Amino acid sequence: MSSLVFLIPLALVLGGAALAAFFWSLRNGQYDDLQGAAERIFLDPDADRAGAGFRDTGPADPSRPG
Amino acid sequence: MSTDTPANDLAVREELRLASRALGQGLYQTELSxxxxxxxxxxxxxxxxxxQLPxxxxxxxxxxxxxxxxxxxxxTPPDLLQALERLGFPGHLSEAEDGRKDPELGRLIRALAVAGFAAMNIMLLSVSVWSGADAATRQAFHWISAALALPSLLYSGRIFFLSAWSALRHGRTNMDVPISVGVCLAFALSLYDTVHNEPHAYFDAAASLIFFLLIGRTLDHLMRERARAVVRGLVRLAPRGATVLRDDGRRDYLPLGEIEPGMRLALAAGDRIPVDGVIESGVSDLDCAIATGESAPQQVQAGSVVRAGTLNLSGPLTIIASVRAEASFLAEMVRLMEAAENGRARYRRLADRAARLYSPVVHAAAFMTCLGWMVASGDWHRAITVAIAVLIITCPCALGLAVPIVQVVAARRLFENGIMVRDGSAFERLTEIDTVVFDKTGTLTLGKPRLLNADAIAPETLSIAAAIAERSSHPLSRAIAASRPGADAALSDVREYPGLGIEAWLEGSLYRLGRAGWALGESGETSESATVLSSDGRLAARFSFADAERPQARAAIDNLRVHGLRLEVLSGDTPAAAQATASSLGIDNVAGGLLPAQKLGHLDALAAQGRRVLMVGDGLNDAPALVAAHVSMAPASAADIGRNAADFVFLRDGLDAVPVALGVSRAAGRLVRQNFALAIAYNAIALPIAIAGYVTPLIAALAMSLSSVIVVANALRLGSGRLRARGASSSRARAGDFRPALESGR
Structure with missing residues (x-):
């Protein structure tokens, strides 16, 4: 019984952390191009200069202001 | 963008700069489609x-x-469009604001995530309660559930509450009203019972109800957003600006909004006319197909009046703008469209019509239950509890999913066939049609001429003609070149004369391909606008053209006729040309030479007769009719404004898109009705149990989940069986093949 006292809050905190992680990834533009993300695994990131561009996901995202 | 004169290059680059967004520190961002x-x-x-570009x-x-x-x-901006063209991926500028994220989708997804988190955790706690937790644990779990349910209700439920509130404020009711009432009362009752240490709480019902309904809402939004994104990605047909010739000889590229009447504009071959005007100098041919529906190119020279939206085919022109962009032909179409929009009674979605019947019945049932239990037992707490249980169990979870889930599956099916749906209610409207009205140029036909008499011309003559035609981008030349692909000859001194034709030397003879009056000189040619090939002034071959029918046009028309639909052709082209196309397809009701307002008037007349019309058209001149029709469809090659007015946009060339869309819509309509029947059957069983007072939170959760799963499973049937077989046979290329659209837009 006493185990519930910390197990339930722990479960909620873990769930909340996952929710926060999802919000972060949503705002960070990780879901903007799902089709492209699926195809890009076929590309070799070290092959060329443009590759340097697409590793740089965060600030390079076109839809982010600034 | 294909010519490389310095002036035109400047215009292209200036257009690029206008479309770019400054990011500061000399950095610019350009969005290309x-x-x-x-x-x-x-x-x-x-x-x-x-x-690799500098x-x-x-x-x-x-x-x-x-x-x-x-x-x-x-x-100066790098020449991105030319570079793309060289790479084999022709592109065009896209609106800067297109790149922004869709705020509505973000809100729905976040609401969905919060609702999912709350619903899953509350369900976890509820299962423990149902499996027989002792009173102290149960009480604690109810309080934790309440703490989880409240933020979920406030954050995720907002989407329903706001919609319900705005419906109520306008004296209407929609599906969100019973949802909002049910969820709020379920929460309030559960909170009251938790405070008073009662054994039952419905927090799980409130949270999972919001979660399920948000899934339907989000899918519905995603479907429409995807269609919108693809339609936006198609080739833009309206120019963004024009090169203005100043009196002191300077050339400035001005955006469309800054062009004033009286300004002189320079247009290269291949440009679209930006505003209505009069030609000052130059000779050329204009392709008016998109603007007026005329299929044959029009010859123009100094003094001719030109309309915005038409395409300059062969020679450079200088025009004097006669009106501002807002007053151009394009703007006139927008005014007609707005008038048509206002005149059309707003369509009420099936789900909203169902809700109008549904919510009074449910609320009355709950109220009567409350009264009945008051009279029977005299225990007001018991009476209210049972009444709220009635509201919870009848809360239209399945009904809320019944329509959107079918529409999402149907949209997916059409997407695989190259058809975009812009609005979910379009499926409902398409199932109701009894008349199909087609535009001719660009809809029944491809809007591109095809050589008719290739067999009657000697092969070697045709080869020479094709080799000459290869050098020109005029539509008739391209039709000749296409009739003999890969033709080559040792041509020298090839010159193109705008509005006349093209000449070349071959083995000591001068060949001219073009208008008869020019190619044959004064040597007694009767119809001087005919297209001929001459060798040293003597007639070598005569070419006749017809606008090529869309692939599968015949089969599609026959298919529609079998479904018992009345077919009509309304064309802006000459009556003779309209008649020819219609009779070759076996359509009896034809009207040609119509102005946009006349097309609109004809559709209004049909509507007044009680007919429900599907309008299929592509041009600027069709746009008002597309808005006025009960439901409308446009090919991807249509003018921007036409595409935006249409409910369906088909990306492949074949006209079979029309019967495919009709077939999928009718199948979807059947499934929607089945889903409604399932939802009603569920209520017919659940309501008496609820009124009798036997509903516990466990029964409510099971019943709601089960009904939702059944409805979703039924909708997924649309993805299998007969329709899939038909979809496979008509899909010539993979679902994402947009090339036909691109080619026909150029």
Whole structure:
């Protein structure tokens, strides 16, 4: 019984952390191009200069202001 | 964008700069629409190809929206469009604001995430309660559930509450009203019972109800947003600005809004006319198909009046703008469209009509239950509890999913067949039609001429003609060249004369391909606008053309006739041309030479007769009729404004898109009715149990989940069986193949 006292809050905190992680990834533009993300695994990131561009996901995202 | 004169190059680059967004510190960002990308190889080709241009800092292709975003710095923008063309991925500028994220989708997804989190955790706690937790644990779990349910209700439920509130404020009711009432009362009752240490709480019902309904809402939004993104990605047909010739000889590229009447504009071959005007100098042919529906190119010279939206085919022109852009032909169409929009009674979605019947019945049932239990037992707490249980169990979870889930599956089915749906209610409206009205040029036909008499011309003569025609971009030349692909001859001194034709030397003879009056000189030609090939002034071959029918036009028309639909052709082209196309397809009701307002009037007359019309059209001149029709469809090659007015947009060339869309819509309509029947059957069983007072939170959760799962499973049947077989036979290429659309737009 006493185990519930910390197990339930722990479960909620873990769930909340996952929710926060999802919000972060949503705002960070990780879901903007799902089709492209699926195809890009076929590309070799070290092959060329443009590759340097697409590793740089965060600030390079076109839809982010600034 | 294909010509490379310095002036035109300047115009292209200036247009690029106008479309770019300054990011500060000399950095600019340009959004390009690249409809041809569809795999990792394409991404690599475009990104690697563009990054090598001088001044480019960053390139990223978004495969989902078929867009490339390019960052560059420098005084003059790099020639991105030409570079794309060289890479084999012809693209065009896209609106800067198109790149922004859809705020509504973000809100729905976040609401969905919060609702999912709350619903799952509350369900976890509820299962423990149902499996027999002792009183102290149960009480604690109810309090935790309440704490989880409240933020979920406030944050995720907002979407329903706001919609319900705005419906109520306008004296209407929609599906969100019973949802909001049910969820709020369930929460309030559960909170009251938790405070008073009662054994039952419905927090799980409230939270999972919001979660399920948000899934339907989000899917519905995603479907429409995807269609909108693809339609936006198609080739833009309206120019963004024009090169203005100043009196002191300077050339400035001005945006469309700054062009004043009286300004002189320079137009290269291949440009669209930006505003209505009069030609000052130059000779050329104009392709008016998009603007007026005329299929044959029109010859123009100094003094001719030109309309915005028409395409300058063969020679450079200087025109004097006669009106501002807002007053041009295009703007006149927008005014007609707005008038048509106001005149049309707003369509009420099936789900909303169902809700109008549904909510009074449910609320009355709950109220009567409450009264009945008051009279029978005299225990008001018991009476209210049972009444709220009635509301919870009848809360239209299945009903809320019944329509959107079918529409999402149907939209997916159409997407695989190259058809975009812009509005979910379009399926409902398409099932109701009894008349189909077609535009001719660009709809029944491809709007591109085809050589008719290739067999009657000697092969070697045709080869020479094709080799000459290869050098020109005039539509008739391209038709000749296409009739004999790969033809080559040792031509020299090839020259094109705008509005007349093209001449070349071959083995000591002068060949001219073009208008008879020019190619044959004064040597007694009767119809001087006919297209001929002459050798040293003597007639070598005569060519006759017809606008090519869309692939599968015949089969599609026959299919529609079998469904018992009345078919009509309304065309802006000459009555003779309209009649010829219609009779070759076996359509009896034809009207030609119609102005846009006359087309609109005809549709209004049909509507007054009680007919429900599907309008299929592509041109600027069809746009008002597309809005006025009960439901409308346009090919991807249509004018921007036409595409935006249409409910369905088909991306492939074949006219079979019309019967396919009709077939899928009718199948979807059947499934929606089945889903409604299932939802009603569920209520017919659940309501008496609820009124009798036997509903516990466990029964409510089971009943709601079960009914939702059944409805979803039924909708997924649309993806299998007969329709899939038909979809497979008509899909010539993979679902994401947008190339036909691109070609016909150029």
């Amino acid at each position: 690249v409809p041809g990308v569809h795999c990792a190889g394409c991404i690599r080709a475009v990104e690697n190809g563009l990054i 001044g480019i800092e960053h390139v990223r292709v978004n495969l989902s929206t078929k867009r490339a975003s390019v960052r560059w710095r420098g005084a």
